[in-house]
Amino acid sequence: MALWGMTIDLDLCTGCQACALACKAENNIPDVGTVDVRRGRRIAWMEVLVQTDPHHPGRARFLPRPCLHCDDPPCTKVCPVFATFRDHNGTVGQVYAQCIGCRFCMAACPYNAKYFNWRTYHDPGPGQNPQVSVRGKGVVEKCTFCHHRLLLAEDRARGEGRPLAPGDYVPACVEACPTGAITFGDLADPDSAVAHQARSPRAFRLLEELGTRPKVIHLAARRERDHA
């Protein structure tokens, strides 16, 4: 069993939003419209958080935040219908057909990585990725590590009678990052690039004191330290 994980090197992140856009296109993420955005109902599976500093105008820090796929996820424990759960690859799944929209999981997620469809924002149709379902009104959605790509990659590998190779399965945000800041792979394989990065002294996990054990690991920016 793999343990899919991701590292994001904040030294390399320029805050360009390519990951967020690629994610939006890949996963049929709706544009909720200005009214709902003002109500805080924006949906952004991959969100590039921006921190500015009044003492250093013009300087900003960026922190891309997908679902962190906690190894001990708080959101799954509160789901009354098991619509969200940690699957055998460690990925936190969300079964839209099973979701009743109670939003307990959203309240439980310390990273605000889950989003609710307050309305039917769009219908399935041309221009959307047919590999990803279009979520209707009343369900919670979030980053799935582009799980549909894993299903297809596994299917292809099975057809070719070989095990899944590194690089067969890569989420859209990783592909899109122009600086190569995001590394994705199997954390259970100590030789994988992602496991190597995760052992870096710069590695930290968001709010790790909560014991959620995120599998998205950020690498602290060296540049920031030098300049400070």
Next chain:
Amino acid sequence: MGVNRMAVVPVVQPVAFPHRVHVDSETVGLSCDICHAGALTQTGAGIPPLWLCASCHAAMPTESDAARDLKAFIDTDRPIPWQRVWRLPAHTFFSHRTHTAVAGIDCAACHGDMASLDAPPIVPLKTLTMADCIACHTREQGGERQVDQRRGGQGPVRPVSASSSPGGDADCTACHR
């Protein structure tokens, strides 16, 4: 999401295509994957393009209604608007390749005896609900699955984690996307 079961509304096809004459080795003897080109190699099995029909039928006599309907499409070079009979909701993933080429399951196990039909099926000969998928996966695995009776025994509600891949998997995200 809503209820999105397989077609129970009768399907009317634009051409009364008979599977039997095309598949039977006594007559034409085509194998299924000549027309359904992805059935062994892709996720979707696919429906044959018009040129494939035309390659035989363009020069064949048109005595029946069915043959005349087909000829009309061939002469005007319009793709035949075939209707889907088996169709899963968009939130599920299914791959033919995994089941046919890898697991070696016969088409008839899921589609019934298509080879014997003299007219297009108007409803699925066999239904493929989630319960049907899981019933076979469970059987293949020869093991016990936790089936939650709250969905009327329709499937396991609590995901069975740490289960291994061979023989299928009851982890919801193996099929749901």
